[in-house]
Amino acid sequence: MYPKTPLFQKCLLFLESLPNIKATIQGEPYFSSEVLADGELIISTSDKTANYICEIKTGITNEIVEQVVEYFANLGKRLNGKQRPLLVTRNLSSLVIDKLLEKNIEFIDVDGSIYINSSGIYILVRNQVSKDSISKPLEITSAVLQVMYALLSYPKLISKENNENNIAHFSGVSPKTVKSILKKLHDLKYIRRSQGGYEIVSYTGLLERWELGYAERLRAKLLIKTYSSIGKQNLSEIEGLIKTYASEFKYLIGGELGASIITTYLRPISVVLHLHKETIDYHREIAVLLKLKPDPEGNITFVQNIGDYGEYQYRELAKNIINPLLIHAELVRTGDSRLKETAKLIFDKYIEEIEQR
Numbered sequence: 043m044y045p046k047t048p049l050f051q052k053c054l055l056f057l058e059s060l061p062n063i064k065a066t067i068q069g070e071p072y073f074s075s076e077v078l079a080d081g082e083l084i085i086s087t088s089d090k091t092a093n094y095i096c097e098i099k100t101g102i103t104n105e106i107v108e109q110v111v112e113y114f115a116n117l118g119k120r121l122n123g124k125q126r127p128l129l130v131t132r133n134l135s136s137l138v139i140d141k142l143l144e145k146n147i148e149f150i151d152v153d154g155s156i157y158i159n160s161s162g163i164y165i166l167v168r169n170q171v172s173k174d175s176i177s178k179p180l181e182i183t184s185a186v187l188q189v190m191y192a193l194l195s196y197p198k199l200i201s202k203e204n205n206e207n208n209i210a211h212f213s214g215v216s217p218k219t220v221k222s223i224l225k226k227l228h229d230l231k232y233i234r235r236s237q238g239g240y241e242i243v244s245y246t247g248l249l250e251r252w253e254l255g256y257a258e259r260l261r262a263k264l265l266i267k268t269y270s271s272i273g274k275q276n277l278s279e280i281e282g283l284i285k286t287y288a289s290e291f292k293y294l295i296g297g298e299l300g301a302s303i304i305t306t307y308l309r310p311i312s313v314v315l316h317l318h319k320e321t322i323d324y325h326r327e328i329a330v331l332l333k334l335k336p337d338p339e340g341n342i343t344f345v346q347n348i349g350d351y352g353e354y355q356y357r358e359l360a361k362n363i364i365n366p367l368l369i370h371a372e373l374v375r376t377g378d379s380r381l382k383e384t385a386k387l388i389f390d391k392y393i394e395e396i397e398q399r
């Protein structure tokens with residue numbers, strides 16, 4: 043039976059491109075008294091057969107892979123002795139692949155990686171692009187991270203030749219430096235040539251590399267000052283003022299408060315305010331109006347927005363909210379388990395949409 047689901051279609055094409063492998067999808071969805079799953083996959087060689095119950099999950103990043111591992115471990119316990127759980131996905135980064143291999147979670151990434159480890163069939167193929175990208179050194183400077191952020195925000199920026207000026211405009215990096223960075227990213231296989239321009243090889247892989255660099259280097263460069271409320275006010279007590287002054291002082295709201303506004307899921311206890319380059323000098327005035335005091339351990343952080351302009355705002359989300367990429371990066375930066383579910387919501391609802399722009 044030829045599968046209806048596009049990801050299953052690609053899965054079969056990938057499997058049958060391997061020597062001496064045959065594969066069929068037998069049910070979409072699959073259900074039994076114990077399990078409801080996306081499909082059943084039969085993989086066979088000349089003398090062995092493996093029966094897999096498949097779940098399709100995309101957008102798997104390093105911060106949520108542990109949840110995926112736990113899910114498939116529990117799924118395996120509900121299957122009969124002849125069945126095995128299988129993750130069907132796309133765009134896995136090398137970091138995620140390493141974790142899945144470490145935990146013995148079998149998977150098929152239709153973009154070029156596969157791990158099958160049944161009693162009769164063993165297959166391990168790693169996408170060479172991912173391995174090369176993670177193993178080769180990349181000097182992650184602030185300029186590189188700003189260019190990566192522009193590409194992640196607007197993937198189509200590099201789809202045509204000579205777009206260095208546009209990328210420079212959005213990233214705040216000179217066109218000459220942009221051109222050099224694009225060449226480096228191409229050499230490391232983060233991007234590739236396509237129809238005269240470039241395209242991102244793995245959006246998720248590039249996102250994870252950028253978020254790591256943001257936490258380690260870029261955020262410190264952008265940091266202006268950290269504050270806390272005078273009189274121990276809760277964030278909820280000054281949330282209205284933060285929203286009111288955003289338009290006047292041209293800052294964009296991010297961090298936990300930004301996440302709360304666009305998901306209505308999180309109860310925020312901190313906020314990151316992203317100031318336009320031209321209004322950085324007003325941060326003290328803003329702090330006075332919000333009744334804040336300097337505090338290195340405070341929960342209200344002022345940072346400079348990336349680039350020279352404010353075009354990163356996604357105005358369809360809510361008024362004066364920063365790009366979801368920066369909200370997501372702030373949520374995953376600390377590794378706080380309280381924020382993981384909200385980060386996943388933002389990835390699923392907004393970042394996957396950005397990838398398609």
